[in-house]
Amino acid sequence: MSEPASADRPPYARYDFHSHTYLTDGNTSATAMWRYALQLRHEVLAITDHLGTEDPAPLLARLRSEARAWEDSPLIPLIGVEVTHVPPRKVPEAVRAARRAGAEVVIVHGETLAEQVLPGTNRAALELGEVDILAHPGLLTPEEAELARAHGTILELSGQRAHALANGHIARLALAAGAPLAVDSDAHAPEQLLPAELARKVALGAGLPEDRLRAVLEDAPRALLKRVRRNP
Template sequence: MIDLHTHSLFSDGELIPSELVRRFEALEYRAVAITDHVDCSTLDFVVPRIAQAAKELTESQPVMVVPGVELTHVPPMSIADLCRKARDLGARLVVVHGETIVEPVPAGTNRAALEAGVDLLAHPGLITPEEVGMAAEKGVFLEISGRKGHSLTNGHVAKLAREFGARLVIDSDTHSPGDIMGETLARKVAMGAGLPPAFFDELMSNAHLLIKRAGYRL
């Protein structure tokens, strides 16, 4: 199992990185990305600390920890620049907080993230067919979310992604211990999105591809 979207105390999560990773280890995960919320005011504080924690934790326990960020509620015109800065500071996985239907995310965020070539567009809500085509073309992965509210449009995202050939991953968007998904629940979330049971292996394979693209080997 791999989860590429989690949060720690460096943003609005409840756990310090070491406990967050330990809880994933207890569920036999192979890799987890810590992708705390950032904007222009917190980027330079959060990323180096996550990067250092990820390095030390990867060296001291069996779960590979990938340092990342989630650019959240930032003006769409700022996404490309913040993505570059995040990578320069040590983020190996750049996620953008997509246009979920349960939060007032600025219109145009999905498109700006795709144009910037981020790694993962999280819970992209009622993403358009044109945007899903862009995701496929640019190699931006789309998320099936296990988080309450964000998951309401999983079926829409899954249907268009399969139609246009965009790659999908499944993540918990963990903020608290109870958010972490075991494999049984993750499979049910995928099926609830309308994906056939056998497609779960492709979701994990896609997550593995993102890990590899970030420069890691499992």
């Protein structure tokens, strides 16, 4: 049994690898997002603004310069991108360009039920084996869940209301395949960040049993963090 949540000590540490700023469609700066994440005592907040096939260098240079403010704080500020609405055959190129430009976290905007994302986007992201997280993959297939397991690509349970429509389906397929899962906020504003206790409830609401919570809320994020920090 896990201990009851308390305001002082949430039951699980909070790792969030998906959020946005006004550099794309969020409503505030990276600096402000990290400041609020620090206040919520997050361990990690990755800023992953939207990227198409344009040069990712300016976006990442800007995020890198803002991340410096938090280097001495308990919060780990990660920088990255969410490859969004790129035709599936162009996904590998966009992912690699982002890595070359210094993205620590690379997400692909998956086939959410909330938008018309090109079919084949989930598969392109999962076949590549170089994507950290497939965000809000919608009606994921068992074959795609198996690819996620094989490549260690995290399947996302979304804290965004519209993207969360398929969370239960994604949790079920990921558990069946043994694929890693994580809960991300996809916050576009500071108040959309998920406090640790709400992230736990999002996981439970997706149908995860209590005994899988630590794997999703802490183990998979920590494994990703380790991988990120090993990269130069």
